[in-house]
Amino acid sequence: MTKTATGGHPELKMVNPTAAAIDIGSTMHMAAVNPDACDTPVRAFGTFTQDLHDLADWFKSCGVTSVAMESTGVYWIPAFEVLEGHGFNVILVNARYAKNVPGRKTDVSDAGWLRQLHSYGLLRGSFRPEAEIATLRAYLRQRERLVEYAAAHIQHMQKALMEMNL
Structure with missing residues (x-):
């Protein structure tokens, strides 16, 4: 052998x-x-x-x-x-x-x-959506953040009004 x-x-x-x-x-x-x-x-x-x-x-x-x-x-x-x-x-x-x-x-x-x-072709790329989809995702994420921030601000205003006994 x-x-x-x-x-x-x-x-x-x-x-x-x-x-x-x-x-x-x-x-x-x-x-x-x-x-x-x-x-x-x-x-x-x-x-x-x-x-x-x-x-x-x-x-x-x-x-x-x-x-x-x-x-x-x-x-x-x-x-x-x-x-x-x-x-x-x-x-x-x-x-x-x-x-x-x-x-x-x-x-x-x-x-x-x-x-x-x-x-040598030994690297594999990560997933990246097309430019239009990436832009849409950024807008949707920003909108989601703004809605969350708005809810928190409303709660802060409600707490302040309660503390003022209004």
Whole structure:
């Protein structure tokens, strides 16, 4: 009986060479593109709207078509919408799926690792409804909050009237 070699991995085929990735943060986003497309493949961008448009312009100049982003909070929403508005195919990746590999301790290496995983088609995007549905959901949630706040304010007024014996 012959012994089979373990640990050998077949050659992975790059599915998306024009992939990019962003490690989303509250004050800074680290973005990575294919090292063949740019002299500086990893850059930091701010979180303001103009910074996000600059990020989209940089991606276009590097020939990017698809972007994977990783975020644990709500900071991804403006970046997602701006990039989608610029015509990129954007996916949001759950941080748990990409963080389980040891050795990456900085945002720069995280962004590069995400880009590499995305270029090989190894990342799965979270569900994100279409823009019109997301807008409708935001309106409905805001309305629900306002109705709840109105009920609480009515109770406060009733309590004040009772305390004044009116």
